[in-house]
Amino acid sequence: MIEICHLTKDYGNHRGVFDMSFQIHKGEILGILGPNGSGKTTIIRHLMGFIKPDQGTVQIQGKDCFQEAAFIQQNVGYLPGEIAFMDDMTGMNFIHLIAKLKGIHDLSYAHWLINFLELNAQGQIKRMSKGMKQKIGLVIALMHDPAILILDEPTSGLDPLMQMKFIELMKKAKQQGKTVFMSSHIFEEIENVCDRVVIIKEGQVVTIEDMEQLKHHRYKHYEIQFHSLLEMEKFMYQHPDAKRHQQTVSLLVKGSPDQLIKELSSYTIDDFNVQPQSLEEIFLQYYGE
Numbered sequence: 189m190i191e192i193c194h195l196t197k198d199y200g201n202h203r204g205v206f207d208m209s210f211q212i213h214k215g216e217i218l219g220i221l222g223p224n225g226s227g228k229t230t231i232i233r234h235l236m237g238f239i240k241p242d243q244g245t246v247q248i249q250g251k252d253c254f255q256e257a258a259f260i261q262q263n264v265g266y267l268p269g270e271i272a273f274m275d276d277m278t279g280m281n282f283i284h285l286i287a288k289l290k291g292i293h294d295l296s297y298a299h300w301l302i303n304f305l306e307l308n309a310q311g312q313i314k315r316m317s318k319g320m321k322q323k324i325g326l327v328i329a330l331m332h333d334p335a336i337l338i339l340d341e342p343t344s345g346l347d348p349l350m351q352m353k354f355i356e357l358m359k360k361a362k363q364q365g366k367t368v369f370m371s372s373h374i375f376e377e378i379e380n381v382c383d384r385v386v387i388i389k390e391g392q393v394v395t396i397e398d399m400e401q402l403k404h405h406r407y408k409h410y411e412i413q414f415h416s417l418l419e420m421e422k423f424m425y426q427h428p429d430a431k432r433h434q435q436t437v438s439l440l441v442k443g444s445p446d447q448l449i450k451e452l453s454s455y456t457i458d459d460f461n462v463q464p465q466s467l468e469e470i471f472l473q474y475y476g477e
């Protein structure tokens with residue numbers, strides 16, 4: 189559905205996007221994670237046909253995004269990172285204006301979204317909070333029920349309840365077979381919504397991970413409280429990498445817990461806790477800091 193092939197946009201001083209390639213399949217939700225200035229918005233602007241690659245190609249449904257920008261912009265549901273509003277208009281008038289420009293006649297889904305997002309769109313945009321403006325952006329991006337969605341930090345400014353509602357919307361989009369590309373700084377959102385995640389750094393792809401595999405293969409934190417100091421010391425001798433605090437040992441284990449559990453069966457354990465490594469921890473591992 190979407191293909192980025194050796195995309196380079198060099199803004200000088202190592203800023204921009206360099207030789208980036210990845211694809212997004214039909215019905216897939218792909219997330220992009222990266223620190224500030226790593227190139228997420230630059231990729232999205234190429235996809236929407238606003239800027240021309242220095243090198244490489246960017247295509248949606250086989251169409252070159254820059255050459256066929258009008259088609260792309262008409263058909264893709266787009267939420268920009270920073271939305272340029274007409275501040276003196278009311279939210280509702282602005283939604284109607286964009287609908288008119290896009291040739292959308294049926295506003296029933298827009299009204300459903302306004303209700304679902306609990307948006308009061310009657311007031312002037314300049315008097316609206318950041319969250320309310322973001323909701324208007326979401327209504328505009330989704331109101332024509334497009335097959336492809338490109339969302340730049342969709343829940344920026346939304347409160348936790350609305351973030352959950354957004355996740356619901358994305359799950360619905362997935363059921364309907366829509367293709368979604370979204371940038372985010374919120375790990376929970378990526379974890380709950382995305383099928384795969386592209387992790388980028390300084391304009392380059394660090395890794396592309398399948399979320400299911402990532403969940404399956406991630407490390408787990410084990411916390412084991414031994415009944416006696418002697419037993420704890422015996423265990424520590426076998427696991428010099430583990431950390432100890434009084435009679436409790438914590439260690440990281442990748443994959444199946446089978447071997448650890450078998451080993452622990454020869455000890456007396458007072459307490460045992462396990463927690464999967466969070467996406468945040470995995471993400472930070474890639475950055476080494």
Ligand SMILES: Nc1ncnc2c1ncn2[C@@H]1O[C@H](COP(=O)(O)OP(=O)(O)OP(=O)(O)O)[C@@H](O)[C@H]1O
Binds near residue numbers: 199223227228229
């Ligand atoms: N038009 C431009 N001219 C010069 N440099 C630019 C331009 N657009 C982006 N850059 C630079 O390219 C790099 C990538 O910017 P981009 O906005 O894509 O990052 P981002 O990952 O979206 O960041 P954030 O998380 O802060 O939104 C940054 O160093 C930025 O300063």
